[in-house]
Amino acid sequence: MSENASAEEPAPPTVLSDPEHGVPDVITSERQLIECATAIASGSGPVALDAERASGYRYGQRAYLVQVRREDAGTWLIDPIALPDLSPLDRAIGSAEWLLHAATQDLACLAEVGLRPRQLFDTELAARLLGLPRVGLAAVVEHYLGLSLAKEHSAVDWSTRPLPEPWLRYAALDVEVLAEVRNLMGVDLAVQGKSDWAREEFDALLTWQPNVKEEPWRRTSGMHKIRKPRVLATVRELWYARDQIAQERDVSPGRVAPDAALVAIAMEPPRSIADLPRSPRSIPRYGRQWLAAVERARALADEDLPAASVKGDGPPPQRSWADRNPLAAARLTATRERLTVFAEERSIPVENVCAPDPLRRVVWTPPAEHSAAGFDAALAGHGVRGWQRAIVAPMLEAAFTEHPG
Structure with missing residues (x-):
């Protein structure tokens, strides 16, 4: 490689190795929790939160460390094992916007300790809507801030006590720059005309519950x-x-x-x-x-004795559609082709425009009225959001018009 070619290579990202104000001590007493809550309540802007679990080590998905940061309040690390009721912090946050990355990973364990958002912004989901090639926290931080965020402690046993200082540094850094990233993502969502989409997706997360398998x-x-x-x-x-x-x-x-x-x-x-x-x-x-x-x-x-398999309540596997219902197969293909074009033009994963399961269900068992309004109602019955229905329902109407029967 020539010297000129080497000079054109982008500079490596700056490593974000230390929190701005150092690694805070872990809060383990009620007095410290009240101090934290008071600081967060007097802070400004959204509140960045994260939780560390001990997946693969402990039973269940409880939180073993909670991180919270707000402008003018700093970063706080809380031990939810010593303090299983964080409702004072919940009251301090109030209606302020939560900032989370991959919210569905943390919402359940945060709710267990009394923390529930009134509004939120999910930076991972925003990254998907914006069409970023990688949506992990480290990749998103590097994309927007040119900073390298180490993730070497993501899979450690967070039930360890005391927690090693390098782990605490890692945990504090997870919320260090979320507010800055959120602001830049908000601008991009607006520029791409996706702000309303994102808000509807974030609002849906406020009532999200983990899926519990019956068997x-x-x-x-x-x-x-x-x-x-x-x-x-x-x-x-x-x-x-x-x-x-x-x-x-x-x-x-x-x-x-x-x-x-x-x-x-x-x-x-x-x-x-x-x-x-x-x-x-x-x-x-x-x-x-x-x-x-x-x-x-x-x-x-x-x-x-249990049955060898459990019959699902949805349509049969798609591979059998061509033989069992060729008309439905053709309609699904036509709809997916339109969806793919739409998603590619707007740099968004097609599954974020409409998940495969509700689409298959509506095509296999369509509403009596093959109109955009009829398909809108059918999609709504399967939990498809309003912004998604506005896009997909007309596509379904067109597919059924092309393939009547």
């Missing part, structure tokens, strides 16, 4: 190997036994026993602890629980 055991890795109902029942009993052990020990279920071990036990049901796999060590350690689970499955009546 979570069916997500066990390796289930595709199993067809016999009795073996399925054994996996189910083992899954719930593992979940109970994990909850009692407050560890991630995967640390009690991997999915592969549960499937192996179910496929060759043991009669004694000696028959169990010897690895990992947790298998013989909880031998009695595994054997009890196997016996529960063995004792079930045939009519109480």
Whole structure:
């Protein structure tokens, strides 16, 4: 490479390595929490928040550290294990706008400690609407501020006490520049004509709830190997036994026993602890629980065994549409072609214009009236936002006009 070519290469981003005012101490007392709440209440502008969990280490998705920052109030790090009720901070924030990155990752665990937004701005979702090629926090910060944000501590065990200073520095930096990024993103959303889209998406997050699976055991890795109902029942009993052990020990279920071990036990049901796999060590350690689970499955009546698969309430797999309903397949293809063009012209992922599931449902079971108004109502019934319906409903009307029947 020539010297001229080297000179034209963009300079590497500046590393953001230290919070502006240093790494704050972790708040663990009610007195400190009130001090924090008072400072946040007297601050100005939106409030940046983040939470660190111990996914893969502890049971559930509770927060083990909460970070909050506001202009003129500074950054505060709070231990929600020592202080499980952060309602004083919630009252201090009041109706101020929350700034979050990937809000659905943190809203549930923040609600558990009494923190609930009245309005919010999600920088990850904004990045998707703006068509950024990468939407992780580090990538977004680099895009807007030319700063490199280290993420080497993102997967550590945040239930560790005391938390190491490098981890706390990392946590404080996660909220350090969110307000600045939010302002720049707000300008871009306005320039691209997407401010109203973003506001509707953010407002929808205020009532977001995590999806709870009715039969979570069916997500066990390796289930595709199993067809016999009795073996399925054994996996189910083992899954719930593992979940109970994990909850009692407050560890991630995967640390009690991997999915592969549960499937192996179910496929060759043991009669004694000696028959169990010897690895990992947790298998013989909880031998009695595994054997009890196997016996529960063995004792079930045939009519109480789980079905090999659960029939969904939606349309059949799309791969079968051409044979089962060629007209619906043609209508879906025509709609998706229009959606793709629209998304590419506006630099937005097509799934953010309309998620695949509601679109398939409406095309497979269309409303009686094949008009934009009819499709608007049908999409609304599946939770599609107003701005999305205004775009997609006319496309559906056009597709059904092209392919009548």
